[in-house]
Amino acid sequence: MEQNQNIRIAVDAVVFGYKEKQIYILLIKQKFGPFQGKWALPGGFVKDGEGLQDAVLRELKEETGVRTNYLEQLYTFGDQVNRDPRGQVISVAHLGLVNPSKFTLEADTDAETAQWFLLDDIPELAYDHLDILNTGIRRLQSKLHYQPVGFDLLDKEFPFSDLEALYQSILQKKIDRRNFRKKILSFGILHETDKIHQTGSGRPGKLFTFNETKYKELVEQGIHFEIKFA
Amino acid sequence: MEQNQNIRIAVDAVVFGYKEKQIYILLIKQKFGPFQGKWALPGGFVKDGEGLQDAVLRELKEETGVRTNYLEQLYTFGDQVNRDPRGQVISVAHLGLVNPSKFTLEADTDAETAQWFLLDDIPELAYDHLDILNTGIRRLQSKLHYQPVGFDLLDKEFPFSDLEALYQSILQKKIDRRNFRKKILSFGILHETDKIHQTGSGRPGKLFTFNETKYKELVEQGIHFEIKFA
DNA sequence: ACAAAAGTGTTAGACCTACACCCATGG
DNA sequence: CCATGGGTGTAGGTCTAACACTTTTGT
Numbered sequence: 186m187e188q189n190q191n192i193r194i195a196v197d198a199v200v201f202g203y204k205e206k207q208i209y210i211l212l213i214k215q216k217f218g219p220f221q222g223k224w225a226l227p228g229g230f231v232k233d234g235e236g237l238q239d240a241v242l243r244e245l246k247e248e249t250g251v252r253t254n255y256l257e258q259l260y261t262f263g264d265q266v267n268r269d270p271r272g273q274v275i276s277v278a279h280l281g282l283v284n285p286s287k288f289t290l291e292a293d294t295d296a297e298t299a300q301w302f303l304l305d306d307i308p309e310l311a312y313d314h315l316d317i318l319n320t321g322i323r324r325l326q327s328k329l330h331y332q333p334v335g336f337d338l339l340d341k342e343f344p345f346s347d348l349e350a351l352y353q354s355i356l357q358k359k360i361d362r363r364n365f366r367k368k369i370l371s372f373g374i375l376h377e378t379d380k381i382h383q384t385g386s387g388r389p390g391k392l393f394t395f396n397e398t399k400y401k402e403l404v405e406q407g408i409h410f411e412i413k414f415a
Numbered sequence: 416m417e418q419n420q421n422i423r424i425a426v427d428a429v430v431f432g433y434k435e436k437q438i439y440i441l442l443i444k445q446k447f448g449p450f451q452g453k454w455a456l457p458g459g460f461v462k463d464g465e466g467l468q469d470a471v472l473r474e475l476k477e478e479t480g481v482r483t484n485y486l487e488q489l490y491t492f493g494d495q496v497n498r499d500p501r502g503q504v505i506s507v508a509h510l511g512l513v514n515p516s517k518f519t520l521e522a523d524t525d526a527e528t529a530q531w532f533l534l535d536d537i538p539e540l541a542y543d544h545l546d547i548l549n550t551g552i553r554r555l556q557s558k559l560h561y562q563p564v565g566f567d568l569l570d571k572e573f574p575f576s577d578l579e580a581l582y583q584s585i586l587q588k589k590i591d592r593r594n595f596r597k598k599i600l601s602f603g604i605l606h607e608t609d610k611i612h613q614t615g616s617g618r619p620g621k622l623f624t625f626n627e628t629k630y631k632e633l634v635e636q637g638i639h640f641e642i643k644f645a
Numbered sequence: 646a647c648a649a650a651a652g653t654g655t656t657a658g659a660c661c662t663a664c665a666c667c668c669a670t671g672g
Numbered sequence: 673c674c675a676t677g678g679g680t681g682t683a684g685g686t687c688t689a690a691c692a693c694t695t696t697t698g699t
Contacts, residue, residue: 615671
């Protein structure tokens with residue numbers, strides 16, 4: 186009953202960031218270990234006395250310099266006993282959302298570099314991190330259907346087209362602009378400021394902010410967002 | 416980097432069963448440990464070289480005699496470092512669905528007894544198992560909205576009213592019979608046999624079976640089931 | 646005046662909700 | 673014939689899908 190286990194527990198993070206109208210994912214290049222030089226998700230072993238979420242936040246900060254407000258548990262990988270060549274390791278994967286413009290990437294400890302990658306430009310990954318990443322992508326895609334998404338990814342003030350591009354980038358399909366706008370506005374999570382987005386070309390758009398109270402309320406309550414591609 | 420951890424990993428199972436038109440949950444009475452004599456979810460430590468899901472299935476069989484086809488990962492409890500008085504233990508909770516009529520409960524190893532409990536008759540539970548149980552209930556309730564449920568809980572042939580009672584029992588509210596039937600039949604997961612349910616009183620109902628192919632297809636694809644209480 | 650991006654409304658169809666009476670069987 | 677539970681249809685309202693032109697700005 187009190188026999189010792191020879192299993193170790195780690196955490197990993199699938200962190201999404203949105204910039205330049207596209208979704209990126211945060212990866213690090215490993216400095217040590219069996220996959221030295223390979224790209225991987227940020228993560229590492231949990232320390233004694235440390236909670237799971239704390240471990241993720243610590244590793245993220247150490248390996249990439251990023252801090253995230255939004256972090257949820259994704260899935261625990263431990264059915265495959267040999268997923269780590271160093272021995273049996275169970276990894277509790279988390280999903281994070283971040284606005285990349287708030288941070289400069291800085292690799293500290295186990296990581297040589299940290300870098301944002303476009304989803305269709307992912308390098309070969311260490312361990313089973315591709316599985317974890319795919320689980321994260323699927324989760325993010327389904328989140329859109331039952332929770333508002335965007336608060337943690339966009340700037341405080343943003344043009345409506347940013348939100349639209351965000352949804353299209355996550356779902357990887359085109360959305361009808363008129364229907365999308367109607368639907369989102371009907372949730373009442375946006376507040377239209379009187380500022381105007383200064384851009385290079387084309388008609389400038391009004392800037393919006395999230396109504397944080399209403400937004401968080403709908404994150405709790407759940408929404409039903411269903412929209413066909415145009 | 417290769418420092419040893421003093422954290423152990425366990426699994427627990429929230430197993431639902433349906434009988435006599437109501438949802439039950441499977442609990443065991445602990446034979447040993449800090450909560451000796453208390454009721455708890457079936458579960459225990461993962462063995463070296465064992466996968467998570469295998470560990471759940473093993474513990475379930477050892478402690479209750481139940482085997483389940485349907486088992487999904489629920490959530491990993493490890494943010495609270497002191498959830499187990501024996502030391503830091505992270506528990507990967509799973510959710511199982513079972514037809515209780517297929518098993519007689521038999522407690523083998525760590526359990527004194529195993530027993531089915533009605534949801535509104537849950538005894539005091541060991542550890543943070545009430546949190547885990549509530550997470551399981553919420554998950555099962557939301558599953559109804561995006562996946563068909565019933566295949567693993569009902570008999571092979573069942574009257575339509577069983578399915579209806581199952582949904583009502585899980586959602587804890589009354590459902591309009593006509594609308595429910597219309598909705599479920601429109602999914603095409605049911606096959607009407609020409610057999611008749613032999614019951615005590617009242618008009619006998621036709622027996623149905625699940626169209627397993629279609630059912631599993633919709634489990635993958637997802638459905639959208641939304642129904643107001645009557 | 647042209648290029649680029651923002652902004653805007655209506656209609657048809659699908660789906661959801663509300664609602665009450667008759668039917669088949671056993672005792 | 674009564675009690676019990678099974679079986680059935682329709683109309684109103686709401687939500688979604690489809691669809692294209694005009695407006696504002698910079699160059």
